[in-house]
Amino acid sequence: MNTIMLEKMNTIKTLNVISEGGLNVFKNNYKLDDDHENPDAILLRSFNMHSMEFGNKLKAIARAGAGVNNIPVDKCTDEGIVVFNTPGANANAVKELVLTTLMASSRNLFDGVAWTKTLTGESDQVSKLVEAGKKQFVGKEIRGKTLGVIGLGAIGALVANDALDLGMEVIGFDPFISVDTAWNLSSHVQRAMTIEELFANSDFITVHVPFTDTTGGMFNQATFSLMKPGVHILNFSRGELVNEKDMGPALESGIVGKYITDFPNENVLKMDNVIPIPHLGASTKESEENCAMMAARQVKDFLETGNIKNSVNYPNASLPYTGKRRVAAFHKNVPNMVGQITTALSSFNLNIADMVNRSREGYAYTMVDIENDVNGDIIPSLEEKINQIEGIVTTRII
Numbered sequence: 001m002n003t004i005m006l007e008k009m010n011t012i013k014t015l016n017v018i019s020e021g022g023l024n025v026f027k028n029n030y031k032l033d034d035d036h037e038n039p040d041a042i043l044l045r046s047f048n049m050h051s052m053e054f055g056n057k058l059k060a061i062a063r064a065g066a067g068v069n070n071i072p073v074d075k076c077t078d079e080g081i082v083v084f085n086t087p088g089a090n091a092n093a094v095k096e097l098v099l100t101t102l103m104a105s106s107r108n109l110f111d112g113v114a115w116t117k118t119l120t121g122e123s124d125q126v127s128k129l130v131e132a133g134k135k136q137f138v139g140k141e142i143r144g145k146t147l148g149v150i151g152l153g154a155i156g157a158l159v160a161n162d163a164l165d166l167g168m169e170v171i172g173f174d175p176f177i178s179v180d181t182a183w184n185l186s187s188h189v190q191r192a193m194t195i196e197e198l199f200a201n202s203d204f205i206t207v208h209v210p211f212t213d214t215t216g217g218m219f220n221q222a223t224f225s226l227m228k229p230g231v232h233i234l235n236f237s238r239g240e241l242v243n244e245k246d247m248g249p250a251l252e253s254g255i256v257g258k259y260i261t262d263f264p265n266e267n268v269l270k271m272d273n274v275i276p277i278p279h280l281g282a283s284t285k286e287s288e289e290n291c292a293m294m295a296a297r298q299v300k301d302f303l304e305t306g307n308i309k310n311s312v313n314y315p316n317a318s319l320p321y322t323g324k325r326r327v328a329a330f331h332k333n334v335p336n337m338v339g340q341i342t343t344a345l346s347s348f349n350l351n352i353a354d355m356v357n358r359s360r361e362g363y364a365y366t367m368v369d370i371e372n373d374v375n376g377d378i379i380p381s382l383e384e385k386i387n388q389i390e391g392i393v394t395t396r397i398i
């Protein structure tokens, strides 16, 4: 059990370069200090935090982006640290690169450009050589071809809708599709009832799911064998979704025509017909700024009011902040936690003005606003009393 004391100055540490717009959100009572051993909050992009020690003041980690597989989320949950991400903030950037590489690879553009560069030094022969050589790079149009989209979240839905506009047939597979996304998805996107159906019918497959225990290795020998020979696979999600040992032979045999990946590594770089992109999906000014600002605002709001929006481990919870004292407690999702917190408050003769309690799997979050003016001297004892309740993970009095 940790006791977190509200301090006047909050320290924010960044583990990657975060866009200025995001950093500018932190003014007055905030200090940006990348060398700080014990920050109140951390902002990052793809930095791998798995072997990092946490300081005892850490309250929040915000991923300026979508994927959180670089953060030890379960450990954070156990320690009452809220992990945020920025849903949809980089989706347009990824969509544009998916469509760019879909078309460019279908037209053999990457190989064609690389070959053309080799003609440097051929002086007045260049145009003759170009005309003679271009037949090696004859491509295929995407219009009328079928694109399979696995994962119809923020990115997948944008890709699916725009691929329709480019004249493609689109099949989508997402057993966990959210209501919001379903509303935004064109009714012309055909629904695959099984992933096998999508594999069997797609000329191009693009995957937009998080890397988890269940999605890891979803592209493997068994699933390649279901696909149309020559299929192009686009992976702008995570390298781990593809079993690379199986991808090599699939490319050699031509079952997979091309593998476009935003997550190259030494193995993949050695394979023919791989188009390696240096993790550029979210790398646009607009997306970096969007993600940074969203991440920073969520952290600031949480530190100042306790309100949670876009957390991946704790429930979203919000109460209008009145500026009087607020108890914000993370605890196990077990009976009578709220009762015990309110009993602790009444033992200090404190009356409740408003409250919210939200749960998510094994944990829950309770915020209680106090009606009385609270004498600052009693705060440590109140905090201690709440922290003594079995099942409390952390408490802040804001």
Ligand SMILES: NC(=O)c1ccc[n+]([C@@H]2O[C@H](COP(=O)([O-])OP(=O)(O)OC[C@H]3O[C@@H](n4cnc5c(N)ncnc54)[C@H](O)[C@@H]3O)[C@@H](O)[C@H]2O)c1
Residues within 6 Å of the ligand: 065, 066, 067, 068, 087, 088, 090, 091, 094, 150, 151, 152, 153, 154, 155, 156, 173, 174, 175, 176, 177, 178, 181, 208, 209, 210, 211, 214, 215, 236, 237, 238, 262, 279, 280, 281, 282, 283
């Ligand atoms: N290349 C990049 O720079 C870049 C940028 C942003 C996101 N990403 C990656 O893309 C992933 C998706 O991003 P997003 O913003 O669309 O996330 P999102 O949460 O909006 O969408 C993910 C979708 O995947 C679906 N899903 C989960 N498991 C599935 C399964 N087994 N089969 C089918 N669908 C499944 C979910 O229901 C959800 O609709 C991220 O988790 C991240 O790993 C990469």
Ligand SMILES: O=C(O)[C@H](O)COP(=O)(O)O
Residues within 6 Å of the ligand: 045, 046, 064, 065, 066, 067, 068, 090, 279, 281, 282, 283
């Ligand atoms: O999950 C994400 O948002 C992307 O992979 C982007 O990663 P980046 O912020 O390191 O570019």
